[in-house]
Amino acid sequence: MLCSTSKVQIRFAIKKIAKKNFFFNNINDIDIIISNLLKINIYFTELSKIEDFVEYIDSLIIEISKILKKNIIINFILEEDINSKNLTFLILNQINNKSSVKRIIKKEVLKLISKFNGCKVQVSGRLEGVDIARKEWYLFGSIPLHTIRNNIDYFFYEIITQYGVLGIKTWIFKKNYETKT
Structure with missing residues (x-):
């Protein structure tokens, strides 16, 4: 079982990519669930931004899977609700x-x-x-x-x-x- 620090590091890496590529204000939340595989839910506000963000996150997926040696599933979820x-x-x-x-x-x-x-x-x-x-x-x-x-x-x-x-x-x-x- 992975400790909570790895969750924090993964969340930080995703937010770092988002800030670097101007997607940060379109990400509402990031949920990380660790079991036999690593499941990451990223909640977006705009559909067009999801498609652009996928290109940047591919390299991160490869790095995380090498370090943790787990299969990764990333779900991009569109949230219409204002926050x-x-x-x-x-x-x-x-x-x-x-x-x-x-x-x-x-x-x-x-x-x-x-x-x-x-x-x-x-x-x-x-x-x-x-x-x-x-x-x-x-x-x-x-x-x-x-x-x-x-x-x-x-x-x-x-x-x-x-x-x-x-x-x-x-x-x-x-x-x-x-x-x-």
Whole structure:
């Protein structure tokens, strides 16, 4: 049985290839299941990106199979569901185009309003090249952070701009878990 460090190394290698070849913002999650063979599930947001990513990952499959001496099965799964990582990268791509941050956040959240119960987005740093760093945030619905039974998706990402570092935090409240009585 392989230890968890090999799972971490495999996940890190896949993410490294994804970042190097600009696929990182399209990968939602990576599941690694080790038994007699190695099964890797990679969850994507766009179908076109899956086809491009397959070309880059072939070399990684060969390396992993030599090291672990196991057969490898990789499943590419398309996820239509919005998550905090997708929303963060949607906002980041538009911030790079130097638009008003508050307007971008509002526009992206209002586009996706029907897919979740609540959302909070916070962008902090030297927004729009201003000398003094500040925070802009937008809250829609409710985000019950102190209730454990709620399904809240959180993502944080930093980007380096020509003015400095911007941090983006995204919380999405998807649904309440029902309690059994």
